[in-house]
Amino acid sequence: MTTTLSLEAEVARLIVDALHLETAPEEIDPAAPLFGDGLGLDSIDALEIALAVSRRYGFQLRSDDERNHRIFASLRALSAHIEKNRAA
């Protein structure tokens, strides 16, 4: 699944750029949690990522259901969600 891998790298870069993280994009463990113990992101970051995603991929993240925890569970989960929902 080369598309997914390259999208993962792209989303990692998007996160690092949007949030001014110390971590290098390639050092983000795609399976580690983005929030809490993993990358240690917080709610400010969640909004920032949502904004960056809507600008780059043309769709809105939402928190209406349990899915949201899964979407932000890891870089891989977020990338998969973007893959499925991106405009065009």
Add this chain to the structure above:
Amino acid sequence: MTTTGAQRLTSRRADEVIFRRGAVPVTTARFLAEVAALAVRLPDEGPVLNFCADRYLALVAFAAALSRGQVTLLSADRSAPRLADIARGHGARYALSDTDAVLPVPVIRPDASPGDAGPNPAIPEDAVAAISFTSGSTGEPQPHAKPWGALVSGARAAAQRFRVTGATSILGTVPAQHMYGFETTVMMPLHGGGAGHAGSVFYPSDIAEALALLPAPRLLVTTPLQMRALLGSQVALPAMAGVISATAPLAAELAGEAEVAWGAPVREIYGATEAGSIASRRTLDGEVWEPYPGMRFEIDSGGARVTVPGLPTPVPLSDRLEWVGEGRFRLQGRLADMVKLAGKRASLAGLTRILTGIDGVEDGVFVAPDDLDVNPRARLAAAVVAPRLDAEAVVAALRSKVEPAFLPRPVVMVPALPRDAVGKVSRAAIAALAWKR
């Protein structure tokens, strides 16, 4: 003990709608019946930790505990470790929540089941109804007791100030457990007016969809950060009667953009967890704040304090205030050491102590950027002397000790802290290193 009066659980008429759960309107009568049904299910002793995500369940859980004479613990930080700290440190006997968390106390899921009619109990004004927590400079949550009388008069003052009528739909984007969210979206429907929105909303599209389903007039209770995201994502919002912002200063530019985009006045609340909401302004009208009715401010060279109706002692404020006549004031800036991010406060000195306590860190200091008070995305920076560690390791070590909002970005690794001619650590030199990009 002084004799004080009592206030009913709610002052709304039985047939008034005080909340909406999706499309289902909840009247005062139905709310009281659901409170009574939950109250009989509760254990005999509190305090109770309430971390319901659904705003209506948070209200029913609070009201049921209150009607049983139990104190509710409210933590804006709903992460499991923080909740566990508070449960242990403040003697919670059980928790009420609609979300999962493993805690050292039993967690009961409240439901809202329509029972028979319930009473509207009278609660003594001096009874502590809730304890809210600030993060505190050392990371240890600091408790602030909220007597029932103070909560009721705050709700009435807010409704009067923002002209909330019985029919106003109130959509909150801040947790019910944050003092601002609690006062404006939980207490206001009980004692001020309006009908709250039950669901929890956070992202721009959530907010837009929820607003569209609510009847006008609509009041949005939010934060500068979410306003910025809403404007940035360009989602369309239905007509609003007003927008209220708090937790961080709102830049006039953002307020102006919002008023143009949404055609509604944008007002800010000034307050603190310790005191609650104490003043407001329309951001575009200028920097002058109008105190809520009944507040008494004392401003002198030692700082500012406010006497709040219902609170036993004056509350010191972490900002410097200046009178500008007619009982109005202006903020001259925060006390240099206190910073506020994501609605949470911390002391730079306290954070620096935590930083220098990390194994391998020889010296270090936290600094705040100049635009901290106007840029909702602003973050703290740290300069660190730790020859054996890199920036990532420093952040990893801090992660377990400070809230995510206060983690430094960037961390600048230096061979020695830059000092000025008299040997004082130079904030300017560190700021130049940190924000050169």
